[in-house]
Amino acid sequence: MLQIELWKRVVIWGLVALGLLLALPNAFYTRVETSNDARTALETGASAGGLEEQAGLWPSFLPSGLVNLGLDLRGGAHLLAEVQVSDVYETRIKAMWPEVLTLLREERGRIGTFRLQESDAADELRIRLNEKPDMAAEAAALVRGLSRPVVSLTGAGASDIEVTVEGADVVIRLSEAERLAMDQRTVAQALEIIRRRIDEVGTREPTIQRQGADRILIQVPGIGSAAELKEIIGTTAQLTFQPVVTRTTNGDMPPGPGNELLPSMDEEGVFYILEQAAVVTGEELVDAQPAFDQNGRPAVNFRFDPTGARRFGNYTAENIGSPFAIVLDNEVISAPVIQSHIPGGSGIITGNFTVEESTNLAVLLRAGALPAGLEFLEERTIGPELGADSIEAGKIACIVAGVAVLVFMFLSYGTFGVFANIALLVNVGLIFGLLSLIGATLTLPGIAGIVLTIGMAVDANVLVFERIREETKTARGPARAIELGYEKAMSAIIDANITTFITAVILYVMGSGPVRGFAITLGLGILTSVFTAFFVTRLLVAMWFERRRPKTLEV
């Protein structure tokens, strides 16, 4: 056991050196961070003065991976948003109305007159046949002809709508398969839009990830508050262009079926009744830029994609002289009267904007509106001072804990204690090296995990040393005692560490945020401490033994 082959020694020292090298950048955190930032900036083509110099702060041949600091250490904002996927159902089903209307109008001779009913459920279309109720089945069959296959992996073969007959009513609803497919699309789209908006602001290393079926976790370090973050994301439901039915000052006026009542953005007490089915939506926008109108007031220029442009062109051609509304966030920004046919698919939004507002609006439009509303289930803001305090406290605690354990181990085991101590230092280095390598996030509980590991890492060594002590009483000679010590302590070390590792894994899988950070450091700590006890300490003991050849052991 004490004969360790040369190649093994080389591998062990190599791994230790590699781990420590990977951990090295963390010792010069700010310097490496500045250098990394400058490098990224240079790669993306920035050429501000001093960037080269900053990039040179850290030599490029050294690894530059850093441990990410969690929000609780760096400060920043954390949001857990739930995408209101059912918002989209309503828009989707309401958008079918013009199509259904055209279809049924053509068949009026057969099915008689019909009317869209007010419905309790928002996500259905209920059409009543007034003259010939018995033709409902016929009408339903016609509407069914409008259905399309669902585009998704799981819902293959299903159609997107379900048409049922309830007395004289034809009811159109979205099918389950279509809803699921839409949920998927809505969340994916929301995720993408949130990502783009946050990227546009240019904050460092945001975490934007999907959680569960309809939730999105957003973490942005370094931002002032969760409220600020929410502003960037925007909770905009939709940007739409809708035909105006009428303008009113009565906020309680019933809008009538197929219509909705929305307030004006800048005129207090003014409301618009709009047709619910939008002519074009923000999804069809390809570009938006801040601009000025002919009177020199801030405005936003926009351009539609080909489909949007065609629809917008047709609509403006047919409705010259009537107003249409630009609706953002369920508020009417403006309701200009269509002066002429607008064929090119571009236009201008005017309103009572300041320059800043028009710029923001352009950004918002460019990034695309969120497909559905967001409800925030969790908001956390951690100030940078608190994070800095926590890091400082954690650092001091780590050092004090480390030194205390080192002294204690030395007092207890003498020379062997020194070996265990070297292994302990290597251990902490390796944890940081691994954290940097896998790009894990260090949180405050994560620091606690490291401190705990400092305490527990010596356990494997203690098990071995105690065993060696015992074996010296019976074994023939020190070499044999050391060998037996390692041999017999093995199963206890493995069992003890596997059980702890199991709990770390469960914690990682079930936990979130800071708790997960704890699970990571605890789990890595177990791996590294077993590695150091079995290989590093043993190698040290072997090397010492070869040199000294002691006749008796004092452990």
Next chain:
Amino acid sequence: MRLRLVPQDTNWDFFKRSKLWLGISAVMVVVALGSFLMQGLNYGIDFRGGTTIRTESPTPVDVGAYRDAVAPLGLGDITITEVFDPGFADDQNVAMIRIQAQDGEEAVSPEVVQQVEDALATFAPDIRFVSVESVGPKVSGELIQTAVIAVVLAIGAVLIYIWLRFEWQFALGAVAALVHDVVLTIGIFSELQIRFDLAIIAALLTIVGYSLNDTVVVFDRVRENLRKYKQTPLKEVLNRSINETLSRTMMTSVTTLIALIALFVLGGDVIRGFVFAMIWGVIVGTYSSIFVASALLLRLGVKRDWTKPDNTTGNQFANIDA
């Protein structure tokens, strides 16, 4: 001269009063459960929803005045506590304000937070809000559920592992000790009304891991000695095993405690509750691996006849002592 926590060759009888110790443990578990049922836990916002605001100000915290400033807003139950920490600077006065989840709100309401901040800022202009955390009732409900599942899963997984590596009596003894440790930890949080949040669940799971670590080391030696001393009564074998591993048990507990105490004193107030749970868990875990797990194992008995061909029952995965 070496530092030794326990004399070199101990031969203490750990089972002389094993009934008494088991009795004490049973009573403590009952007290802990009673406390949990009677006064419950002081749940943090992670588990019951609501908002906590951490304030910092150069002027001393006046809890009464803060309360007066916030009371007119009518936000229901508001808890204001001053936070002390040796690491704070002289002009660093920290308070924690907790606002309950507002009725009928599924999500968190930033308006409420803003109102409270404004109210406090009028009273103390130099106040800063270093952290604001809100959790909606929807999420907090799920977090409780996940936490309970996590703890149960951890205990279950460990039960299976020990059962595979040892025998079922060992697994039962170890898990009894685990449950004992977890219950006592929850009990002390209930008794002292320390804030119980998500991080404490992490601490609970760590305690599960640690307590097990300790128990497994003792059991490993028991397994070894059972093979070595086939004729010796189980009680003596257990006692011998505990005595032999005692030095290691103490060493590891003490080094871990040293590290944890350093963190408790110097690590700042944010994780003090978390560290407290772990310190308590290490102490209770060390005690329970001897006085609960082993004592229970003694009562359950272990199959001793290793000469029969089916003697590998339950420990067919145990032969990795390479």
